Amino acid sequence: MTQAGPETPAGAQDIVFDHVVKTYPNATVPAVDDLSLTVPAGEICVLLGPSGSGKTTALMMVNRLAEITGGDIRIGGRSILDLDPIRLRRSIGYVIQQTGLFPHLTIAENVATVPKVLGWDKKRLRERVGELLELVGLPAGEYGRRYPAQLSGGQRQRVGIARALAADPPVMLMDEPFGALDPITREHVQDEFLALHARIRKTVIFVSHDIDEAVKMGDRIAIFREGGKLAQYDTPRTLLKEPADAFVARFVGADRGLKRLTLTRLADLADAGALTPARDADAALPQLAADASLRSALSLMVAEGTDAVRVTEPRGPADGSDGTGPVLGVASLDAVRKAGAA
Numbered sequence: 001m002t003q004a005g006p007e008t009p010a011g012a013q014d015i016v017f018d019h020v021v022k023t024y025p026n027a028t029v030p031a032v033d034d035l036s037l038t039v040p041a042g043e044i045c046v047l048l049g050p051s052g053s054g055k056t057t058a059l060m061m062v063n064r065l066a067e068i069t070g071g072d073i074r075i076g077g078r079s080i081l082d083l084d085p086i087r088l089r090r091s092i093g094y095v096i097q098q099t100g101l102f103p104h105l106t107i108a109e110n111v112a113t114v115p116k117v118l119g120w121d122k123k124r125l126r127e128r129v130g131e132l133l134e135l136v137g138l139p140a141g142e143y144g145r146r147y148p149a150q151l152s153g154g155q156r157q158r159v160g161i162a163r164a165l166a167a168d169p170p171v172m173l174m175d176e177p178f179g180a181l182d183p184i185t186r187e188h189v190q191d192e193f194l195a196l197h198a199r200i201r202k203t204v205i206f207v208s209h210d211i212d213e214a215v216k217m218g219d220r221i222a223i224f225r226e227g228g229k230l231a232q233y234d235t236p237r238t239l240l241k242e243p244a245d246a247f248v249a250r251f252v253g254a255d256r257g258l259k260r261l262t263l264t265r266l267a268d269l270a271d272a273g274a275l276t277p278a279r280d281a282d283a284a285l286p287q288l289a290a291d292a293s294l295r296s297a298l299s300l301m302v303a304e305g306t307d308a309v310r311v312t313e314p315r316g317p318a319d320g321s322d323g324t325g326p327v328l329g330v331a332s333l334d335a336v337r338k339a340g341a342a
């Protein structure tokens with residue numbers, strides 16, 4: 001891990017909540033009550049829970065938009081209480097639901113906001129904006145001069161992400177960033193963010209109230225319950241397999257067995273040697289690329305009325321459904337079931 005402080009953010013840093021309490025002025029009960037958890041550097045931690053359970057408050061304490069009233073938060077080993085709040089905020093990417101883009105600034109100007117405050121020169125600014133807009137799939141030549149109102153909701157969301165990344169912060173806070181998007185756009189932007197994250201490896205805290213989104217996006221999930229209490233903090237797999245109590249079980253849903261199938265890819269079956277070699281007779285089976293999930297495989301089997309699918313090499317990173325590459329083997333319903341139960 002790097003030791004870069006917030007002035008020269010680089011690499012990823014872990015975030016430690018150490019018995020954190022937040023009681024708002026005049027409140028009788030804490031909004032966040034004795035929260036302790038560690039988000040390892042470079043991971044995505046999803047805060048999940050019902051409305052009013054303290055997710056946003058927990059997030060806003062990290063960049064001191066809400067001041068903690070007990071305990072400590074450390075980023076890369078340094079207490080946030082020892083840092084100047086304004087500088088701290090500039091060193092942390094922050095994405096909120098309505099993206100918070102400035103309507104009267106162009107897309108390029110929006111993305112450049114923080115680096116500009118940090119005093120970057122024009123050339124460096126221009127290069128960084130170009131690089132970031134490219135990264136989120138909105139080339140500056142085409143989109144840089146537009147205003148937020150001239151973009152779709154999903155595009156605005158991507159600008160929000162580019163802006164949060166502008167000063168290369170080691171930490172990103174995202175509060176229901178995709179909540180306002182329609183389901184299809186949302187899935188798209190989630191996929192894009194995951195692909196982006198795989199390249200940039202920031203430490204991300206991501207608020208959601210959607211278990212499916214949490215399972216998809218999170219390396220770990222922190223489930224909050226009413227009263228700002230942490231109910232469970234685990235990997236999605238463990239959470240779905242071993243919910244700590246009835247509240248968590250209810251929150252993750254009755255179909256948690258099915259949800260777990262989204263966590264395993266056909267490629268994992270191939271790696272585990274659980275595919276059978278394809279025979280000529282299997283040519284009629286529906287086929288799916290190896291990067292598809294077991295849940296997709298199961299859906300396809302149900303839809304096609306078969307008890308197996310042919311598994312092909314993935315065609316490309318964006319291709320999750322109908323591979324056309326060489327056939328790796330055949331995944332049977334039984335193999336999918338067994339892997340799902342593991």
Ligand SMILES: Nc1ncnc2c1ncn2[C@@H]1O[C@H](COP(=O)(O)OP(=O)(O)OP(=O)(O)O)[C@@H](O)[C@H]1O
Nearest residue numbers: 024025027031050051052053054055056057058209
């Ligand atoms: N500025 C504030 N002053 C006083 N109380 C607040 C303030 N902000 C939030 N609260 C209270 O703190 C509790 C936690 O609120 P918070 O916004 O963190 O919840 P949340 O989990 O993000 O909810 P949602 O899913 O609805 O966004 C709630 O009871 C809320 O009423």
Ligand SMILES: [Mg+2]
Nearest residue numbers: 055056057207
């Ligand atoms: Mg909230």
